[in-house]
Amino acid sequence: MTITNLKNRLVAKGLRVTPQRLAILEAFEKLHNHPTAEKIYDYIRKKFPNVAEGTVYKVLDTLVSNQLVRKVNTEKDIMRYDAILERHHHLYCPDSERIEDYFDEELNHLIEKHFKNKEIPGFKIEEIRLQLIGKFKNLKSNTV
Amino acid sequence: MTITNLKNRLVAKGLRVTPQRLAILEAFEKLHNHPTAEKIYDYIRKKFPNVAEGTVYKVLDTLVSNQLVRKVNTEKDIMRYDAILERHHHLYCPDSERIEDYFDEELNHLIEKHFKNKEIPGFKIEEIRLQLIGKFKNLKSNTV
DNA sequence: GTATGTGCAAACTTTTTGCACTTCG
DNA sequence: CGAAGTGCAAAAAGTTTGCACATAC
Numbered sequence: 169m170t171i172t173n174l175k176n177r178l179v180a181k182g183l184r185v186t187p188q189r190l191a192i193l194e195a196f197e198k199l200h201n202h203p204t205a206e207k208i209y210d211y212i213r214k215k216f217p218n219v220a221e222g223t224v225y226k227v228l229d230t231l232v233s234n235q236l237v238r239k240v241n242t243e244k245d246i247m248r249y250d251a252i253l254e255r256h257h258h259l260y261c262p263d264s265e266r267i268e269d270y271f272d273e274e275l276n277h278l279i280e281k282h283f284k285n286k287e288i289p290g291f292k293i294e295e296i297r298l299q300l301i302g303k304f305k306n307l308k309s310n311t312v
Numbered sequence: 313m314t315i316t317n318l319k320n321r322l323v324a325k326g327l328r329v330t331p332q333r334l335a336i337l338e339a340f341e342k343l344h345n346h347p348t349a350e351k352i353y354d355y356i357r358k359k360f361p362n363v364a365e366g367t368v369y370k371v372l373d374t375l376v377s378n379q380l381v382r383k384v385n386t387e388k389d390i391m392r393y394d395a396i397l398e399r400h401h402h403l404y405c406p407d408s409e410r411i412e413d414y415f416d417e418e419l420n421h422l423i424e425k426h427f428k429n430k431e432i433p434g435f436k437i438e439e440i441r442l443q444l445i446g447k448f449k450n451l452k453s454n455t456v
Numbered sequence: 457g458t459a460t461g462t463g464c465a466a467a468c469t470t471t472t473t474g475c476a477c478t479t480c481g
Numbered sequence: 482c483g484a485a486g487t488g489c490a491a492a493a494a495g496t497t498t499g500c501a502c503a504t505a506c
């Protein structure tokens with residue numbers, strides 16, 4: 169992912185392109201661990217030593233509102249973020265706090281088909297997210 | 313749900329039966345809105361005016377560790393809890409913060425069957441949770 | 457009686473806010 | 482230039498902790 173591409177994402181949403189925003193988007197490319205605001209803050213401070221933590225939160229809010237980034241649902245009170253926009257699910261190990269992306273088109277179709285036949289009274293589904301809770305078999309060190 | 317039943321849940325886990333714990337379990341029966349710690353605190357304070365908020369958090373932790381209560385995954389940094397232990401999923405509207413339980417055995421079988429044929433390398437699934445994100449059609453006032 | 461649980465208050469962590477200053481377009 | 486974004490510091494919100502006291506068993 170080039171800086172130009174990251175810039176285009178902002179421009180496409182009518183957002184101003186600032187070094188801080190680019191740095192945060194870049195952080196997602198490098199970290200790809202569903203990072204917390206703090207992880208992102210730590211990462212971009214290498215480049216921008218006086219970026220404010222408040223700015224990180226504000227930028228993340230903006231990115232979420234503009235659907236360039238999403239909040240990840242966890243069992244913790246620390247928010248985590250995800251910049252993968254393609255439809256996907258999560259593998260989640262509550263013990264290690266590790267989260268990995270999971271893509272499964274076959275499963276998506278299966279579920280879509282199921283809900284085509286089965287309306288839920290009083291509720292309009294916009295999106296279906298699966299959390300596969302379990303344990304990783306240590307193929308990779310835990311990375312929160 | 314009677315107090316005796318609530319008591320039994322604690323006894324079955326080898327936990328001491330205290331009025332505070334009973335009150336919190338009872339609060340789940342009455343609130344059934346996937347309440348926050350604060351909602352529970354507000355609720356039980358009617359009966360126990362000098363219960364401490366810290367106690368609510370401690371009891372909730374204990375109940376979660378003993379699997380009498382679960383944390384609900386949301387996009388918010390405020391933790392919400394669920395005392396329904398039967399396998400189920402959630403309807404979740406991020407705008408109103410409303411969460412409702414969703415039971416669907418047919419869907420469970422569908423998903424189970426899917427993962428019987430499809431192992432995920434490096435990951436052992438223990439549980440599958442669906443979040444159906446969408447909007448409620450105002451059949452009921454929003455209750456966070 | 458003893459291990460466990462509670463109340464209270466302080467501390468800690470994460471996130472939000474307000475406002476002057478700066479920057480993007 | 483003007484609207485939008487940032488830095489900073491203070492405050493808010495949610496949660497955890499430590500310890501003396503109280504209670505369950």
